[in-house]
Amino acid sequence: MNTLPAALRAHVEVRGDQVAIHLLRARQPDLPITYARLAELAAGAASRYEAHGLGRGAVIAIILEHGEPLLAAFWGAVLCGATPAILPFLTEKLSPEKYRQDLVALIGVTRPAAIVTYTAFLPEAEKALAEAAGQGITELPRLLTLDAVEPAMPHWRTDIEAEDIALLQHSSGSTGLQKGVALSHRAVFNQLHAYAAAIRLDPATDCIASWLPLYHDMGLIASFVLPITLGVPLVLLSPFDWVRAPARLLQAMATHHATLCWLPNFAYNFMATRVRERDVDGVDLSAMRAFVNCSEPMRAASHRLFVERFAGLGVRAAMMTTCYAMAENVFAVTQGGMTGPVAIDRPLARALREDRHAALPPPGNDAETLEMLSAGRPIHGVDVRIVDGDGTSLAERRVGEIALRSNCMLSGYYHRPDATAQAFRDGWYLTGDFGYLADGELYVTGRKKDLIIVGGKNVYPQDLELLAEEVPGVLAGRVVAFGLFDEASGTEEVALIAETELSELEAREALREGLRRQIASRSDVVARVIALAPPRWLVKTSSGKVARTANREKYLSQPPERVA
């Protein structure tokens, strides 16, 4: 039973009447979906796929929101041995042009055999296909619609092998859509079993609740594939509904006696400050075993805020756990806090910053220290080491790049042997994250690239800078974007500084507005801080490139203008 279809089949045969998913819907009662029903929905989609000649090995890109069609589209692909790839859905904020551009990039690299979407989205998908054809892409996917699902009797294929690609994971943004992480059934099952052991998963008593998007590893693996495959009931809420009504998740957790929930760091702050008291009146979360903080820098302060706010509902500090994960390892690399409190390390701030050494202060020394939250210990089957620029292993407490080797690594970036080769060094996968090991615990300190993580979404500053330069009034090549950690929201905010010669107040306001709109509609994030600077304010490197770190420091010490 080491393939997804075999696992689903076993559940249907042993516990077909057991609820696999409690699907939460806006303004409608919860929809319980049993394993038998899930298989019938999947079979309905599978028969559509097969009618179009889609079978083993075909990549099926799925553009659907949470609902029965999405469940059917994914598990239907699993049933016919195809490779599902769930893509982000177009949001009201994002411009259709930008979304189409990303989709064309995906069509060009991944070359899916089909795209499954709603009839309403068909015109958009057709435009993307036309654009792809215009760019000389010859292998175009067929378009299938799945507005509602006709259940059917499942046919169980027995020719699916452990090394077949089970699914593709893409991250959002134009860069992300060009790199699909291909994961074999073997890798997925090695991860599921190792991670289940790490979190002491018990299908008889556990229940997982999630609002996370399914195009991201934390949503797709920990909060979708893991519970359904291992027979743990899942309470599933759409991210669109959660962000509008975060209390809904807590209410549903209480109703279904949820025990586990994965959340990015900002979600702890968001729920602690945005949930109304009356909406959680009588909500009891004492059945919870663990909230798992994952996918963006984790803060002890966010845990404290959450525990303080919801202590009355039965939330306790012992439920706060941490995890370091990445799609390339299917999901988890480490897990902390399941058998005791999450370790907290307090190294000397200066040694960490200047010597890349997480040295502890000598007794009696009152020098400034940093509060570092451990990401936990490697799960079974995963080896972690810290390496320097030459790939040499570093000693305990020395900061370097986090490298890993495991039995659940990606098969490769799909159709990207170049990117796959680049990601490894001597058999070790280089994560691009910096960190150190101490007493077997992993502490993540930062990132190699200038990546900004906003609410769990990865954005590259260079993409934002190029977008900003398109706005009239901005001086060419004189823009910088960087992340600023915001204590209140528990995540990074995007800050943008643009040089301009405009001096008139009204024109400057219009420019700021133009920049804000441009970033909002053409990227996955919004720019919370937009500052205008006079010509030659930005610090450039000797090669003429904008120096992000230097400009960030300059902005913090002497902002170019007061944003009152």
Next chain:
Amino acid sequence: MIATLAGFVTTSILKQPKRVLRADEPLLSSGLIDSFHLVDLGLFVEKTFDVRIDDADLNADTFDTLEQLAEVIRAAKAG
């Protein structure tokens, strides 16, 4: 009411206090405010105008402009 709402949007959400917001200016369809802000806006409206606004009450189906938002608040007061 519209001036108070405009003040909250420009100061707390857009962080552009000098920005002039017209009563009929689209807020959601233009991308000026996103879903994360809707919860903040709801909490502000409840506190400031002493009405009950549930989480799902403010969305792209119920309002887009300050004028329409004021209508939603008046309806909530009356109801």
